[in-house]
Amino acid sequence: MKQFIYDRPTQVRDALTLMSQNDRAQYLAGGTNLVDLMKSELEGPSRLVDVRHLPLQGIHETHDGGLFIGATTTNSDVAAHAEVRSRYPALSQAILAGASGQLRNMATVGGNLLQRTRCNYFADRSEPCNKRAPGSGCAAVTGEHHNHAILEWSDHCMATNPSDMAVPLAAFDAVVHYETLGGTHDIALSEFYPPVGDTPQRETLLPPGALITGVTLPTSAESPRSRYRKVRERASYAFANVSVAAALDVREGSVDSVRIAFGGVASRPWRALTAEAVLQDQPATASMFRAAVDAELSAARPLEHNRYKVALARNLAETVLTGLVEQTV
Structure with missing residues (x-):
């Protein structure tokens, strides 16, 4: 195993500061995706900042009647929550369809939004992949692509987003909240993932070191x-x-x-x-x-x-x- 620094901050500001000190640092929540990538040497962070002890867990109603879901809330807790099931049932159904019970118990909302593609060429270091090695090419375009994109793909990448949870969030006009050392920010989920274009390695519009703190489902999108x-x-x-x-x-x-x-x-x-x-x-x-x-x-x-x-x-x-x-x- 490659050595790395492990930190377990209890305040968001401390987590952001630790990330800013190391350009190869990554946040760790449930680890259901990142740890697998580390084992296969597709990711090699030199510092892990564990966010599970930050005050970012829970689900509550917003002042205007929407629903706020904290970033470290587990997928199981979201799927089982009474307000989610009654007001946004497609979200609960998507999470239950997304993984095994054991994984749902560990995986978090923030981590789910940031999971990497499951394209076989991304996972195979013997093949070119612009997500893994920018500029190397996309083997799927001329190779096996039965489970790849049919919309908005480019010659640089035709991988699909793997998240089940993000699909109903897109339908419900969800807003992603995040923090940087410069303050708090919001971005609509519809803008969170950029078109693949010629930079498929950039999978979200989050600035470097940003930490997702939660997701809001607006009351205007409530859909029993x-x-x-x-x-x-x-x-x-x-x-x-x-x-x-x-x-x-x-x-x-x-x-x-x-x-x-x-x-x-x-x-x-x-x-x-x-x-x-x-x-x-x-x-x-x-x-x-x-x-x-x-x-x-x-x-x-x-x-x-x-x-x-x-x-x-x-x-x-x-x-x-x-x-x-x-x-x-």
């Missing part, structure tokens, strides 16, 4: 009639081929409000704004749902091995939205 569904290659503990989080309200047979986000199709959770615009005030029918998702996926650029994802995303969204119509009756 919401659902998350995921298609994967085995029944348990597998990353999504395609997933969808959707919320739907129907009034007199027409769509009154709708929220849709996809996972497994891009380098970030994909908010289906085009599909939402097409559906607004239109009949809440299966054919309308298909047409809306087809409009969203008109920008898709699938390759030979992942072409199936276009039909899969359409069928999955139609099934989820149709189920929500039945739920609203």
